Amino acid sequence: TAAEQGYQKAIKKIDTLNSSNSSSNQEIDDEIIFSAIRNNDIKRVQNFIDQGLNFNIFDSNLRSTIMVALLAEHKEMSEILLPLSRHLDQADLEQRRPLHIASSLGYIDIARQLLDKKVNIDAQDSLGNTALIIATRHNNATLIRLLFNNKANHSIQNKKNQTAINIAQIQNNKSTNEVFNRFGINVKKAPESFANLDVKAFQNSIDSDS
Numbered sequence: 253t254a255a256e257q258g259y260q261k262a263i264k265k266i267d268t269l270n271s272s273n274s275s276s277n278q279e280i281d282d283e284i285i286f287s288a289i290r291n292n293d294i295k296r297v298q299n300f301i302d303q304g305l306n307f308n309i310f311d312s313n314l315r316s317t318i319m320v321a322l323l324a325e326h327k328e329m330s331e332i333l334l335p336l337s338r339h340l341d342q343a344d345l346e347q348r349r350p351l352h353i354a355s356s357l358g359y360i361d362i363a364r365q366l367l368d369k370k371v372n373i374d375a376q377d378s379l380g381n382t383a384l385i386i387a388t389r390h391n392n393a394t395l396i397r398l399l400f401n402n403k404a405n406h407s408i409q410n411k412k413n414q415t416a417i418n419i420a421q422i423q424n425n426k427s428t429n430e431v432f433n434r435f436g437i438n439v440k441k442a443p444e445s446f447a448n449l450d451v452k453a454f455q456n457s458i459d460s461d462s
Contacts, residue, residue: 282309289317289333292326297333307336315344322353327362330354334365341371347378355383355399358392367402380410388416393427400435 286306290295301307307317318337319327334340334350343349351371354363363383367373373380384404387395400406406416420428420439432439 261346262393264312272351280305282311285309285317286311286320289320289326289329292324292329294329294332296312301332301336305334308338310339310342313345314342314417316340316342316350317361319344319348319351322350322359322362324355325357327359329359330359330362335411340366340369340376343350343375343377347376349375351375351383352377352381352386353397355386355392356390357389358395360392360398363395364398369400373399373402374405374408376408376410380408382408382410382416382418384408385419387416388423390420391423391425391428393431396428396431397434398417400431406432407435 273359280300280303285297285300285307286309288300310316311320316322316339318330318333318340319342321333337350340350347389349371351363351366351373352375353365374384376382382404384396384399384406387399407416416431417437419437420432424439429439
């Protein structure tokens with residue numbers, strides 16, 4: 253693609269400067285760093301890290317370097333960048349944070365590290381979804397357990413008035429239900445306001461957010 257060709261051209265220029273013993277740090281702008289991340293160029297990113305370049309930067313969508321790596325589904329890259337980031341709770345223009353993306357992708361180790369860094373576990377994205385709602389939608393029992401162990405709030409509603417419990421009730425996944433039950437939440441006992449809901453319509457609304 254044109255973006256990849258532009259990235260390769262910029263990298264070739266940097267390599268030329270390096271081979272001539274010129275200082276190339278000033279030639280490496282933020283977009284080159286983001287391009288290396290999007291291209292999953294781990295060797296190049298590690299080289300930039302060794303040069304002491306600043307990775308606490310944001311793109312035009314207010315996405316941090318780790319957010320860009322997560323959105324590209326580059327797990328190893330995300331693991332490399334996480335310790336470097338001082339903005340783990342920074343939301344992008346869609347109010348998504350690294351914990352939301354890690355939860356959607358099922359990156360449990362990354363989610364655990366984010367929680368260890370005390371990110372806002374109940375932060376909501378632009379659709380009102382929390383990490384727990386997202387994990388429940390994906391029936392990720394291990395991640396749901398991790399979030400509950402870190403005191404995730406199961407009563408928060410998204411913009412469709414759905415809570416994690418509502419979604420668990422509709423999906424009726426055995427592993428998910430067992431985790432909720434273990435934390436004292438009987439998903440089989442529907443709230444009165446939810447009992448007469450159009451199940452098919454609700455399922456479609458869940459799928460549209462996936």
